[in-house]
Amino acid sequence: MTLFSEAAGRQVVSTGNAATVGKIKTFIVDPTSQRVVGLRLSKTPNAGTVLPWPSIHSFGADAVTIADEDLIVEPDPQLAALDVKQHSIIGKQVLTTEGRKVGSVVDVDFDPADGRVVSLVLGDHSIDGTTFIGVGSYAVIVKA
Amino acid sequence: MSTLLRARDLAKLPVVTFGGEDVAQLKDIVYAGNGGQVTAFTLAGRSLFSGPLKVALAWSRVVGLGPDAVIVETQEHFAPLEAILADDGVEGGGSGHGDVLGSQVLTDTGTAIGVVSDVIIGVTTPGGLADVVGYEIKPAESLGRGEQPLLIPLPDTMSASGEHLVVPEAATGYLTDDLNAFGAAVDAFRTQIGENR
Numbered sequence: 571m572t573l574f575s576e577a578a579g580r581q582v583v584s585t586g587n588a589a590t591v592g593k594i595k596t597f598i599v600d601p602t603s604q605r606v607v608g609l610r611l612s613k614t615p616n617a618g619t620v621l622p623w624p625s626i627h628s629f630g631a632d633a634v635t636i637a638d639e640d641l642i643v644e645p646d647p648q649l650a651a652l653d654v655k656q657h658s659i660i661g662k663q664v665l666t667t668e669g670r671k672v673g674s675v676v677d678v679d680f681d682p683a684d685g686r687v688v689s690l691v692l693g694d695h696s697i698d699g700t701t702f703i704g705v706g707s708y709a710v711i712v713k714a
Numbered sequence: 715m716s717t718l719l720r721a722r723d724l725a726k727l728p729v730v731t732f733g734g735e736d737v738a739q740l741k742d743i744v745y746a747g748n749g750g751q752v753t754a755f756t757l758a759g760r761s762l763f764s765g766p767l768k769v770a771l772a773w774s775r776v777v778g779l780g781p782d783a784v785i786v787e788t789q790e791h792f793a794p795l796e797a798i799l800a801d802d803g804v805e806g807g808g809s810g811h812g813d814v815l816g817s818q819v820l821t822d823t824g825t826a827i828g829v830v831s832d833v834i835i836g837v838t839t840p841g842g843l844a845d846v847v848g849y850e851i852k853p854a855e856s857l858g859r860g861e862q863p864l865l866i867p868l869p870d871t872m873s874a875s876g877e878h879l880v881v882p883e884a885a886t887g888y889l890t891d892d893l894n895a896f897g898a899a900v901d902a903f904r905t906q907i908g909e910n911r
Contacts, residue, residue, distance in 0.1 A: 656735075665730055668717070669780025706734025711785065714778060 571688050572629075574660065574678045582611055582634045582642075585627060591615055591639040597678070598645075598653045599687065601704045606685035608649050609634070611642060620645040620653065629682035656707035664692060666714035667703070675710055716842070717780060718897055720850065721833040729757065729771060729784045736760050737789040738767055743835075744795065745846070746802060750870065752835060752844035754798045755784070770795040772802070773844055779837045814879070819851055819866065821883045828853040830879065831863055834896065845870070847900045849879070853889075864889045865896045867903040882907055 574597055582592040592611035598620070600607045609621045616639065625641040626634055636642070645653055663674050673692035679699075680687050687699035690710065701713040721743055728736040738757040746753035755776075757767040769792035771784070778785040817830050828851035836847035848867045853859045867888050868881060884906055888899040 662734075665783050665785065666778065666780070667732075667785045668778040669727075669783040669785050670778075671782040704731070704733045706731065706736075708728065708730055708736035709734045709783070711730065711732055711734050 571679050572682045573691070574680070577629075577682075580632070580634060582609075582621065582636060584637070584639045585635050586638045589615075589639070591636070592619075592621070592642060594634065595619075596653075596658070597680075598649055599657070599659060599678070599705070600652055601702055604687045604699055604702050606680050606687065607652065608645065610653060614642050615639055616642065618643040620649060622646075622649060623685045657705055659690070659705050659710055662705065662710045663708075664690065664697065664712055665709045666712055668714040670714070672697070672712070716836045716838045716897060718847065718893055719779070719781065719835050719837060720893070721835055723781070724755075724779075724835070727779075727782075727784055728760065729786055729789075731789055732777075732785070732787050735789075736783075737786075738771070738792070740771075740784060741766055743833075744770070744799070750846050752846075753802050754795060756795060757792065767792070769793055770798055772798040774802075776844075779844065814849070817877060817879050819849065819879045819881060821886060822880055823883045825856070825883075825886075826854045827851065827857055827866065827881075827886060827889075828864065834865060834893070836897070836900065848896060859889065862891050864891055865893065865899070867896070867900040869904065869907055 578594050580594045581590050584591045592614040594609050595612040596610040597606050598608035607623050611619050611621055621642050627637055628635045659675050664672050666672055675690050676693045677691040679689045687702055689696040689699050697712055703711045724740050727740045729738040730736050739760055741756040741758040743752055744754040752773050755771045771792055775786055775791040814830050819827050830849045831852050832850035833846055834848040836845045848865050850863050850865055853864050866885055888903045890896055890899050
């Protein structure tokens with residue numbers, strides 16, 4: 571398992587020409603599937619800045635590998651909709667479906683093999699990723 | 715588990731969707747029938763200058779009601795109050811709340827124990843009811859309990875007029891000033907008078 575905070579800044583390398591083609595800036599998360607669905611990159615060679623999760627060859631401990639830098643694209647409408655500030659999870663308050671605030675998200679633990687959100691880290695405790703329902707401008711919602 | 719909440723604390727509580735957006739806030743509580751249950755909430759907008767909304771939130775559409783927020787699946791579930799009341803078979807506005815505040819609480823043996831200052835709502839979610847389980851009262855001097863507000867449990871059914879609320883004498887044995895201990899007091903009281911849920 572890997573934390574967002576650990577993986578941010580990790581380099582993205584193209585296995586085609588062995589060149590570094592970007593660095594992980596932020597994670598794009600889809601609450602419906604409870605998965606990381608893409609990576610927003612910085613320092614990319616071309617205009618595209620988003621790497622959709624299915625284009626990743628391997629999410630390694632030291633680098634994310636992809637087959638070719640052309641896989642870094644402009645986000646499609648669905649990814650673009652998730653990649654806005656109101657959908658970012660870090661720092662947001664967490665409300666249960668019982669209407670109780672249980673803390674704020676400090677970090678997110680995910681499975682680098684498939685992008686699954688394993689848990690939301692709230693500082694002193696963690697919440698199972700399968701309870702994650704949604705995130706908006708006001709709060710992250712989890713099943714009580 | 716049931717959560718106990720003061721009606722006063724519910725006003726302005728944000729209404730938050732599964733999508734994490736605060737789409738409204740609570741304005742008033744609409745009680746059904748004789749004021750024993752919450753049937754709906756009227757809503758106001760979230761921004762400073764937005765007034766009341768034309769739609770309301772039926773209790774049946776509430777996923778969770780807690781100290782920090784009201785959770786709904788989607789704002790699509792908001793509906794005009796008239797439609798909600800018609801669906802629930804409630805006639806008229808059922809505004810028992812406004813009438814209750816300031817009413818004198820009498821025991822069935824004729825002792826005045828105080829004046830209602832707030833309504834205590836017990837919530838069981840999901841799928842449960844929002845039941846009026848007690849009142850916060852400003853105690854009558856004759857009670858000899860000082861001036862701190864006290865909580866008094868209510869039977870599930872009771873008689874009320876605009877002027878007086880009549881509670882069984884037995885309820886006075888469960889007066890407390892602690893909302894955390896009040897749930898147990900309500901249960902014990904309702905068991906004693908033989909109508910525990």
